[in-house]
Amino acid sequence: ILITIFNALSRLTKEFDKKVIFPMHPRTLSKLGSIQIPKKVMVTKPFGFYDFNKLLKESYCVLSDSGTAPEEGLFYRVPNVSLRMVTERYETIESGGTIVSGMDPDNIVESIRTATSLDWHVNYEFDEYHSPSSVVINALRTQITTFL
Numbered sequence: 001i002l003i004t005i006f007n008a009l010s011r012l013t014k015e016f017d018k019k020v021i022f023p024m025h026p027r028t029l030s031k032l033g034s035i036q037i038p039k040k041v042m043v044t045k046p047f048g049f050y051d052f053n054k055l056l057k058e059s060y061c062v063l064s065d066s067g068t069a070p071e072e073g074l075f076y077r078v079p080n081v082s083l084r085m086v087t088e089r090y091e092t093i094e095s096g097g098t099i100v101s102g103m104d105p106d107n108i109v110e111s112i113r114t115a116t117s118l119d120w121h122v123n124y125e126f127d128e129y130h131s132p133s134s135v136v137i138n139a140l141r142t143q144i145t146t147f148l
Contacts, residue, residue, distance in 0.1 A: 096120030
């Protein structure tokens with residue numbers, strides 16, 4: 001699976017001329033072995049909450065097998081390609097902000113092309129019964145640290 005992921009990432013860095021930042025769990029990192037990491041792919045340790053959100057906010061597109069990254073991507077209006085076969089976050093698909101690609105490199109590349117070219121938006125209806133805490137929102141806006 002890791003070879004497939006890095007093959008897809010190599011294609012992406014060439015086709016989209018973007019740097020890829022890949023936060024990787026230490027257990028996964030220990031399994032890389034002799035896998036060649038493409039030049040424009042930066043493998044890092046996992047980020048904390050604020051740094052991850054800063055990175056997400058500044059991303060061109062997010063590739064993830066996470067269930068929460070698509071929701072966070074919607075908040076920042078960043079398209080997401082889910083590297084799964086299914087997702088429990090149907091609202092992210094319905095918005096047009098997430099495309100489920102699976103692990104096939106051709107599907108991943110085509111999904112990014114599609115996700116980054118779609119005109120999509122999310123309507124947040126925050127009324128007095130569904131309003132996020134202004135304290136939380138202000139903390140997120142002001143405490144996110146600078147990445148790199």
